[in-house]
Amino acid sequence: MRNLRSSVSVTIALAAVGVAWNAPAASADIGIQVVIASGVIGTGYGTGCTYSVVANGSDPEGMNFFDNGIRFAVTPGGQTTQVARWTPTTxxxxEILITQSNDSKSVxxxxxxxxNAGSVCQAI
Incomplete structure (x- = not known):
């Protein structure tokens, strides 16, 4: 069951890689890739379920992550790939907005x- 769940998660994350943007040249560029892996069961996203928001940039600076204008995470930097945990409540x-220096991307x-059933979350 654990291997199946891991395989499904990897498959979903890889499928989500299609959510990518090309950004104009800037001092910091988030445009390489933004991925939000969807839930293991069902489709889409559900309240109370936690998702990883992965943003790749060209600069190892930290990033700010917002949900409808409310910041839910700040990453410290040090790497070009930044990961934040997002749990929608409504x-x-x-609109998930990621900012870094003068660049931003939204989804x-x-x-x-x-x-939310603990190890599995279903969106309906």
Whole structure:
């Protein structure tokens, strides 16, 4: 079961790699890739479920992560890949915004009701 869950998570994360943007040249460039892995069961995202938001940049500076204008994470930097944990609390449309220096990227997502069963979370 654990191997199946790991395989499904890797598959979902790889499928999500299609969410990528090319950014204009800047001193810091988040445009390489932004990935938000969706839930293991069901489709989409659910309230109370926690997701990894992975942003790759060209600069090892820290990044700020926002959900509908409210900051939910700040990473300290030191690496070009920054990871933040996101747990949506409301149903509806969410704009995930990642900023670094003078660059920013956003992703629009729809969040449904989540059923968190501990090791597995279902979005309905």
């Amino acid at each position: 149903v509806g449309t969410h 629009m997502l729809t969040v449904g009701t989540g059923i």
